[in-house]
Amino acid sequence: MDTAQDLSYFLPGNKNGVLLVHGLTGTPNEMRILANGLHKAGFTVYAVQLAGHCGTEADLCKTTWQDWYKSVQDGADYLAQHVDNVFVAGLSMGALLALQLAADRPEQVKGVGVLAPTFYYDGWSMPFWAKKFFFLLVYFKKLGIFQKVSFIEKPPYGLKDERIRAVVSESMLSGDSGAAGLAGNPFPALAEMQLLAKHVRKQLPKVTSPCLIIHSGNDDIANIETNAKLVEKNVSGTKKLIVLNDSYHLITIDSQRREVINESVSFFNKIAARIKV
Secondary structure, three states: OOOOOOOEEOOOOOEEEEEEEEEOOOOOHHHHHHHHHHHHHOOOOEEOOOOOOOOOOOHHHHHHHHHHHHHHHHHHHHHHHOOOEEEEEEEEHHHHHHHHHHHHHHOOEEEEEOOOOOOOOOOOOOHHHHHHHHHHHHHHHOOOOOOOOOOEEEEOOOOHHHHHHHHHHHHHHHHOOHHHHOOOOHHHHHHHHHEEEEEEHHHHOOOOOOOOEEEOOOOOOOOOOOOOHHHHHOOOOOOOEEEEEOOOOOOOOOOOOHHHHHHHHHHHHHHHHOOOO
8 A cells, every 4th residue: 555645635516527637746736726616617526646646756656557547437436426427637647547538438528628638758848868768768667677766857847837836846845745746757657657658649549528638839848749739630529729828837737727727617518518418
């Protein structure tokens, strides 16, 4: 068992429910502002905590992407007990897990919020070696080498808003992984992320649910061209791409967080209105 506390949270509302999925080394807190916005608009919201997260790096390294996805599946099952319509929205890696759920459960998932999806770490702040050689992490894991190494994030930490960045970085660097996530991305977890990305890329044509894709045109972690537009090009359902111009990667808490809330509320409400109960 990992040592992490359970930070998932449930906000009861109407019969339309949104499952929120955080990113790699992240926490349900990064979805809190969006959760509150959706809840204020009437939605029932469940923000799930992924297996191995909100504890230590060792906790995270004991898990695989299948464990993280199991958390999402279990979260959808829990939410479905309380609502008639299930929507899912994920940030960064969470967007990939949300897309996988939609691919696996086309009847259940009525719509997907694809927020700053990350298949490739190729944003402008990523070092050259990370952009070019992260694929090797899968082989390192198989060979059991460099398994105690972490990729330490550096400013701007996915945040353009300097005030929020200061708060998040202080919390992250203090070691409180439950509040703001881990400061480092352990190589074994990044290897699992590579495997997840490879798997989900192949699954995108199976996604028939409508997709709201929101990505910053200036994302420091994941380039919009190779990530959001990959989703837009390959999913089979209807899709809407919104490009933000005043945010970096963590769009659920950055400068344009209200725009993310408003677009999500509008998107899910329109789908719910079309569904005959």
